[in-house]
Amino acid sequence: MKLPTPLRLTLTVCMVVGLAFLYIPLLIIVLNSFNSSRTFGFPPTGFTLEWWQKAAASSGALSALGISVVAGLCAMLIALLLGTMAAFAVQRYVFFGRATISFLVILPITLPGIVTGIALNATFVQVLGPLGVALGLATVIIGHATFCIVIVYNNVQARLRRMGSSLEEASADLGATGWQTFWRITLPNARGALIAGAVLAFALSFDEIVVTTFTAGPTIQTLPLWIFNNLFRPNQAPVVNVVAAVLVLLAVVPVWLAQRFSDDSTTSRI
Numbered sequence: 001m002k003l004p005t006p007l008r009l010t011l012t013v014c015m016v017v018g019l020a021f022l023y024i025p026l027l028i029i030v031l032n033s034f035n036s037s038r039t040f041g042f043p044p045t046g047f048t049l050e051w052w053q054k055a056a057a058s059s060g061a062l063s064a065l066g067i068s069v070v071a072g073l074c075a076m077l078i079a080l081l082l083g084t085m086a087a088f089a090v091q092r093y094v095f096f097g098r099a100t101i102s103f104l105v106i107l108p109i110t111l112p113g114i115v116t117g118i119a120l121n122a123t124f125v126q127v128l129g130p131l132g133v134a135l136g137l138a139t140v141i142i143g144h145a146t147f148c149i150v151i152v153y154n155n156v157q158a159r160l161r162r163m164g165s166s167l168e169e170a171s172a173d174l175g176a177t178g179w180q181t182f183w184r185i186t187l188p189n190a191r192g193a194l195i196a197g198a199v200l201a202f203a204l205s206f207d208e209i210v211v212t213t214f215t216a217g218p219t220i221q222t223l224p225l226w227i228f229n230n231l232f233r234p235n236q237a238p239v240v241n242v243v244a245a246v247l248v249l250l251a252v253v254p255v256w257l258a259q260r261f262s263d264d265s266t267t268s269r270i
Helices: 005-032 050-056 059-092 098-110 113-127 137-163 166-173 178-207 210-215 223-230 237-250 252-261
Strands: none
Touching (some): 059 223, 098 137, 137 210, 166 178, 178 252
C-alpha cells in the first residue's frame, strides 16, 4: 500500500530529524578530536593530529583499553556459556518453574544499573569480603556477565524458537545421538545467533560504566571509567575527545557483525 504524499513527507522529515539528533553530536565528537583548541569549543579553531599522537602514547588510556578488552572477552565467554545453556533448557525442555527461570534470567537487564551495582558491591564487600574476595578485575567481569547473559539468552532462544524441533527430531529418528544432533543440526543453525549474542555482549560490557563503578575497586580502571575521570581535566580534554571518537568509530563494528550474523536468511543444514 502506497502512503499518501503528505504522510510520506512527514515521516521522512521525522526520520531525518531523529537521525540528525542522534548522529550530529557524534560527528561533533569526531571533529573535536582534530580541533587544535584544548577546549571542547565548536566550531574548531583549527585542525591538528597532535591529540591523536598523544592519545596513542597515553599509558593510562592504553592500560584502561586493555582492561576493558579483557573484561569484555571474559564476560562474553561467561555469558555465551550460561546464556546458551539457559536458552536451550527453557526452549527445548518442559519442566516445573520454566517460566520463572526465564523471568529471572531476563530480569537483570531491566534493573537500573545503579541498583545492580549497589547490590553487587554489597555482596562482594560485605558477604564475600570476609572470605578474601576483593574488588578488582574478577568482580568487574562477574558484574558485567550478570546482564550480558540476557543478550545471549534472548538471541539464542529466539533462534531456537524459529528453528523449531523438527530437524532435531528427524535426526534422532535416523539414529543420531544427542551430541551428533547438536553438532550437525542445532549448532550450525544457531551459530549466527551465538555470534551475534557474543558480539553484542562484548560491546555492552566494553561500554559499561555504572556497574563497573561499584565493582572495580580503587585499582581497576576500564576505558569508560578513564574517560569519565579525565573528562574535566583541562590537559586531558583533547585526548578524551580522541578516545571518544575512536569508540564512536569502533562501535560500528559490533553492530554490523550482530546484524550480519543474526540475519534470518541463515540456511538450515541437515
